[in-house]
Amino acid sequence: MAETITPDAFRARFPAFAGVSDAAIAGALAESGPRVGANWPAAEAALGRMLHAAHTLTLDGQGGPEAELARAGALDLKALRSGTLHLERRDPPAEAAPGTLGLTSYGRRFHEVMCRNSLGVAVV
Numbered sequence: 001m002a003e004t005i006t007p008d009a010f011r012a013r014f015p016a017f018a019g020v021s022d023a024a025i026a027g028a029l030a031e032s033g034p035r036v037g038a039n040w041p042a043a044e045a046a047l048g049r050m051l052h053a054a055h056t057l058t059l060d061g062q063g064g065p066e067a068e069l070a071r072a073g074a075l076d077l078k079a080l081r082s083g084t085l086h087l088e089r090r091d092p093p094a095e096a097a098p099g100t101l102g103l104t105s106y107g108r109r110f111h112e113v114m115c116r117n118s119l120g121v122a123v124v
Contacts, residue, residue, distance in 0.1 A: 016064030
């Protein structure tokens with residue numbers, strides 16, 4: 001059975017979500033549960049659940065500065081100037097994370113945790 005992570009424990013680890021409601025955090029943590037493998041060590045599973053929850057909340061526009069970019073639909077911006085508007089998009093990474101994981105720092109970190117805790121596939 002997965003360790004219960006409270007909204008307060010989540011906020012202690014990720015202070016950018018201090019203003020996010022308990023219900024929103026609990027919902028994101030519940031959604032993250034199936035994303036974490038049953039065979040992951042307990043500490044890695046807890047970290048993975050919190051990172052995925054932070055990623056989800058950020059995509060939903062809740063949390064710190066990254067969430068502000070998400071609300072503006074600008075998570076892929078590298079630079080923005082205001083006078084004579086200049087937008088610069090990020091180059092896609094050489095090894096992109098699956099789905100939306102590459103869009104947030106939390107998702108990219110979750111992908112790293114997932115890779116080091118998932119079994120590799122052997123082709124014979």
